[in-house]
Amino acid sequence: MIYLLHIFILIGIYIILSVSLNLLAGYTGILSMAHAAFFGVGAYVVALLALNVHTPFILNIFLAIIAAGAFGAIVGIPSLRIKDDYFIIATFAFQIITFSVLNNLVSFTGGPMGLPGIPQPVIFGLKFDNHWSFLILTTILAVFTYFIANRIVSSPYGRILKAIREDEVFTQSLGKNVAAFKVKIFMVSAALASIAGVLYATYITYIDPTSFTVNESVFIISIVIIGGAGNLKGSVVGAIVLVMLPELLRFIGLPNSVAANIRQMLYGGLLVVFMLWRPRGFIGEYSFNRNNEK
Amino acid sequence: METLLNIQKCNKHFNGIVALDDFSCTVKKQEIVGLIGPNGAGKSTLFNVITGFINQDSGSIVFNKKDISKKPAYKINNLGISRTFQDLRLIRQMTVLENVLLSFSKQPGEHLENVFLRNKKVKEIETENRKKAVELLDFAGLNEKSYDLANDLSYGQQKLLSIVCCLASDPKLLLLDEPIAGINPAMIDEIIKIIKMLPEEGKSVIIIEHNMDAITEVCGRVIFMDAGQKISEGLPEEVRNDPKVIEAYLD
């Protein structure tokens, strides 16, 4: 039972990550490799505050969101000047830099040793110290993230994001400040991703930089693409499928060490298969493989 | 009539190619000006410079008493200049209606905070815009296509839709880049009919077109340009019969 609850909590965390990335990649057409960095910013901000400043969880989550939002602006602003593939490389660089900073700023982040003993969340005296209660907290925050994202994409604001994805020049000619829209959605996406980081850090109670590598970014991108870019439900389906898949492998009886390697190959293989034969994912509305559109 | 747009001595070079050469012109309120000239004369470049998509090397552009020479494209649209593109731009993966809804300017729902804080206001304006969009599409005869993807329209209907999108923001000046090139005669008549109505609505138009009959029919004044320069200007018949124009076309 505990094992199942654990899987559900992970699914919740990845739903937050994929839904937030979908806003940026699926709806606005800005593919970012830095999502794990925002995930990490959330985790490290909450961990450092809880460990060193002993501020309450609610305040920490709030500060993590603000920090990640600001970081999102820093990564997003180059998107105004750099186009397409080069921008992906720029976000890749940000991802690598973030990892290096977390890994090398030993006195502050603990470096590769990470930060152990992160306190579990307490909200107004309510302790989230077992799987059930943590699953409830995760569900609430995942639903909150989905609600925010859904509200954005189904508003006139979301219409402009989609228009930017399809034709930036035309959107600009209609009087929309495309640059501002891009930076703002980058900030929202980063801020929402940090919520997943907050959950992860206070759930595992230990973090180190290896949880926030470029592999993690690729995994989140895989969820978005396989689930379906430009469709929020797709990200939910994608998170469920991709988190469960390796667990199913374990059920078949593969030893953990083998399963871990197969996991990476499976994700990579799936991504290639989907890109080639089903670029819109399960239920997506946008494909990064644009040759078949124009 | 009062001057709406005043372009003075605009220059634009693209690595050695002269696209605009000391180009000056004015457009009055409620006037339709035709802009003609051979391919590569710099007509589209002039539109790009006016609308802020390309920065001119020098020269000034004053619109409605405001200097817009250095303003970004989105601000220029918000000041009241709408344009179409020669290579026909629309959001093809959206419906016809959504394209028009997208085109309204100053929507409260375009502000991120309003998506959460003033949802009621956003919905209210959205409903209002929807009504206006339906009226516009009715007016243009595209109402039956409202829920089709823009991509599924015929080329002529797409060109018509791009003009409807321009009109949605209720601009003072429309810049139409070859709005009837490559479409069937029935659709040409439809579009011409709409363009001719614009001055009565208080709007001015600059129209780039190769179809001289259409130009003669809708324009009060025509400017002929070649190699970035204004060669001739006047009534359609005058420009048509100007020896300099005839010479340029014979070259």
Ligand SMILES: Nc1ncnc2c1ncn2[C@@H]1O[C@H](COP(=O)(O)OP(=O)(O)O)[C@@H](O)[C@H]1O
């Ligand atoms: N963005 C650009 N970059 C480089 N050269 C350009 C660009 N836009 C236009 N030109 C050049 O400027 C000249 C004028 O082009 P254009 O304004 O499109 O002419 P027209 O619309 O009158 O046919 C052409 O020689 C064209 O190749």
Ligand SMILES: [Mg+2]
């Ligand atoms: Mg042209």
